[in-house]
Amino acid sequence: MEFRESIKAWLEENCPPSMRTPMPNSEQVWASSKISFPSKEAEEWFKAMTANGFCTPDWPQEYGGAGLNDEEIKILKEELLNINARPAQINFGITMLGPIILEYANKEQKELFLPKISRGEIWWxxxxxxxxxGSDLASLSTSATKDGDHYVINGAKIWTSEANKADYMYCLVRTSKESKQGGISFILIDMNSQGIEVKPIKLLSGQSPFCQVFFSDVRVPVANLIGEENQGWEIAKRLLALERMMMSDLGSEGAVDVDPMKLFKERNLTKETSLYYRIVRHSMRQNAIDLTMSRAAMEARLGSFNPSMVLKYLSTEEVQQRWELNLYALGSIGIKDLESAQGDEFDIIKSFFYSKAYTIAGGSSEIQLNIISKNILGLPNE
Ligand SMILES: Cc1cc2nc3c(=O)[nH]c(=O)nc-3n(C[C@H](O)[C@H](O)[C@H](O)COP(=O)(O)OP(=O)(O)OC[C@H]3O[C@@H](n4cnc5c(N)ncnc54)[C@H](O)[C@@H]3O)c2cc1C
Incomplete structure (x- = not known):
């Protein structure tokens, strides 16, 4: 009780009112060596959260975390949610790489990277x-050959989100051809290293969040290898589970939330009964997924179940469904091209296009179904 009261008081004092409103994508704060803020309040909120380690509440204090226990973390999250606090930063270093470093890295690597990640100083x-x-990820061929205290990296990566803005890449490289999965290593690469070329790829949504990255004799210190050489596949699987959990949560993400039922009512579509029933079915499924997410998070904390593959599949398919319903609710406006759409319509059409990516990124739906059938249902491999 005391802890909850202290968090409430802290939030009251430190979370500016404008940081308690839904966050448009344009106002997201991305962790980066060149971090920029859309407003003074966003900067204040970021500084308050990072100074207390509240962006990484479970990490030890020596690595920039708050060192809270499970119960305290739950209370902090509940109180942040209660006031609709915006995320202080978007940082894949926190959601995906940090837990990997905590589990697999040595002391020097933890000391070097974790505080910087927690303070939002690196774009990964x-x-x-x-x-x-892609789906057959273990067939990757970007090579890392040892040369003294460096690896020399050659090859190419594709679909690398935001590589043109990133400070560092966490990367899978081939260190042995002896075994497909057992010849992969996990290494951290400074994107300013000589020999790296980044080319953006333009998408249907009009954005270019994707890049192709080419490596020509890029020298990376052996000290940047996480875990043992050839342990990369185990680490990658762990990281992908974290990514899939993060993607499962898309449905409850305020920033992308447009409610098709609200749109249905606003646009006076009451005669469209079949659309109405589709929206109701979607709302029921989304509620069921949200409840399953909370239960699974509890079970995962107890260590009894890794729900990431099931929830990633269910959740991303449903989010895609929501954007399709939003588009239907726009009627003929929904088939406008992006150039002539305006305001909310523009956002909905753009989000509809982008939602197609959710069932591909982090492992496609087909691949999730393959994994579920094999690992959970125990069905034969072929
Ligand atoms: C928005 C977005 C962001 C991304 N960001 C990154 C990133 O930052 N870094 C990164 O490394 N990658 C990233 N990716 C790449 C993503 O991980 C791959 O696109 C994905 O793993 C699929 O690989 P692929 O595109 O090569 O498709 P392929 O593997 O060629 O698959 C093509 C189609 O065939 C199906 N298929 C393939 N094999 C099977 C099978 N055995 N059984 C049934 N169906 C099969 C797939 O489901 C898919 O529909 C991103 C992708 C997207 C869409």
């Missing part, structure tokens, strides 16, 4: 996929 990108190695 993920160098996993390659041309020809």
């Amino acid at each position: 990108c993920q160098g996993f996929s390659e041309p020809g190695s």
